[in-house]
Amino acid sequence: GNSVTQMEGPVTLSEEAFLTINCTYTATGYPSLFWYVQYPGEGLQLLLKATKADDKGSNKGFEATYRKETTSFHLEKGSVQVSDSAVYFCALDAGGTSYGKLTFGQGTILTVHP
């Protein structure tokens, strides 16, 4: 079956530090890959996505590249801010008859200190 594995958290960084949150996946076929973010007290929001190999998704200074050879979709940001503190979820959509049904990782809590 499909699965997503995220690096375990929580992750604590100082403002302006570099961020990497690792995500690897297992899926048949060619899934679409997503990063969702959940800010305190809010629902999940789509942060970025990539639909095919070598695509790079980007938004709000965050980036992730779809690497089929390593089955990875690591999230990166060059300089984090306090406002980036949230829970980050990696997810995949296997497509086909699974279209719209996402498989999520367990989430990574990020805390950024001033």
Next chain:
Amino acid sequence: SQTIHQWPATLVQPVGSPLSLECTVEGTSNPNLYWYRQAAGRGLQLLFYSVGIGQISSEVPQNLSASRPQDRQFILSSKKLLLSDSGFYLCAWSPTVVEKLFFGSGTQLSVL
């Protein structure tokens, strides 16, 4: 614009009591609707999804059920809650042609 409403935000229920969580979507027609749950220390797991009124697909066997009595209303229910039903429940919707999911703010359910 489209909005999704989910309530209540938190709920504490005794074991064996019934459950009803409601989710409504505004500003769109014939959405796909989803219920997800996050148990402590685990990822989000899809429980149910629906592509139309009265159409419910269950992803995992469990103590819960879902119903869609109206196009933009999705209800998660249980007749008798178990301790293992505790978790964070999220409702979501997507257009029929799925590009992304839009999530509600969630319900934190504690069964004691």
